[in-house]
Amino acid sequence: MSHRIDPTILREYDIRGVVGETLGPDDARAIGRSFGTLVRRCGGRKVAVGRDGRTSSPMLEAALVEGLVGSGADVVQIGLGPTPMLYFAEATGADIDAGIQITGSHNPPGHNGFKMVLAGKPFFGADIARLGAMAQAGDWDEGAGSVELREVLDAYVARIVEGLGEVPREALSALRIGWDAGNGAAGLALEKLAARLPGQHFLLFTAVDGTFPNHHPDPTEEANLADLKALVAAEGLDFGIAFDGDADRIGVVDGMGRTIWGDQLLMIFAEDLLRMVPGATVIADVKASQALFDAIAGHGGEPLMWKTGHSLMKAKMAETGAPLAGEMSGHVFFAHDFYGYDDALYAAVRLMAASVRLGRSITELRGAMPELLNTPELRFHVDETRKFAAVEEVRRRLAEAGADFVAIDGVRVRTPDGWWLLRASNTQDVLVARAESGTAQGLERLIAEVDAQLAMSGLSRGN
Structure with a gap:
């Protein structure tokens, strides 16, 4: 046996x-x-x-x-x-x-x-x-x-509604929100939730269908947000929410149809949270924008950079007692008034409450964020037996050169132009690179640094 x-x-x-x-x-x-x-x-x-x-x-x-x-x-x-x-x-x-x-x-x-x-x-x-x-x-x-x-569905939905907290219901009632379940597992829960929330709610693709006939349920791919953006524009909505296939990751678009990425979303949550829990630690993964870590500190919080991965994030929250954490991929973890796991439906409700408590629309909050230039995740195939070794080679060269970097999860290198990241995926045979700068020229130089390091290890990320 x-x-x-x-x-x-x-x-x-x-x-x-x-x-x-x-x-x-x-x-x-x-x-x-x-x-x-x-x-x-x-x-x-x-x-x-x-x-x-x-x-x-x-x-x-x-x-x-x-x-x-x-x-x-x-x-x-x-x-x-x-x-x-x-x-x-x-x-x-x-x-x-x-x-x-x-x-x-x-x-x-x-x-x-x-x-x-x-x-x-x-x-x-x-x-x-x-x-x-x-x-x-x-x-x-x-x-x-x-x-x-x-x-447990009804009890679960009732608990999600509690995420609104003590926010005045009349202010919430003015919100008009679009929701895209992507034919994923969130469908029925979303229907029940929307029926209990104040405001007007416009739902897309709540019928659960494992063939995903309308679009793939991954809100980190901007193409998958096209239907939600069209709905927000057609109805003049305040913002839109999308979910991945099992609803532990959230995607958001503002009233102008701009995507709010995971680190930008965490900026909003952090500002709201730090008014209620001054000085709290907020955790973000190594792929997040420097603007997020600066914003957390600027609102009086303690920013903590940590490894990518929802299980690793939850473990670090438990270790540090942090009330909030998030990843670029759209996992958002609330231990403040919640259980510390990643729940996109709960995050959506907390976003409604944050907008009202902060006194600004999601569009205004997005518009106030720094406009930095950054790449998406640049993912390229590297043999499973080679990927971690290649990152270690890069780390050794950076250390020998006296570079300014952190090696929490791969290497994240700071330069006058901004920063670049190279890490090995824990779930696929790929390396992941990312870079961020305040200028187009700076971003080009950062990407060139990544390519130079890869070349010294006999690798190329391709186009």
């Missing part, structure tokens, strides 16, 4: 593969056996299980549950919904010890996977590798757990 899980699907932050190629029901069953065994050995017993709207999710859910109960774990099935609803069930269920969400997140329709939490803590890195090792060795407990169905 053992099973070999394809090691390529055991990622740093979750498990993710192509259904029918690297991921199937036997893998899901083995993951259930391993995870259920770990939960039991940690003194727990009950595991919440949720799923997204992909066509393969019911099949994988059935096999996962079979594996969990075969290890002696009891299963609470919460059904179809966003990943944060699974986190909510685990965080608030007094009898629930762990949780697994079946989701392919923002990946193509044929992909799927699993996100996990154990004892209120993110389950990642070595924890995920351990699941594979346990399956390979057949290191599983035997048992006969139970299965129950539990409705």
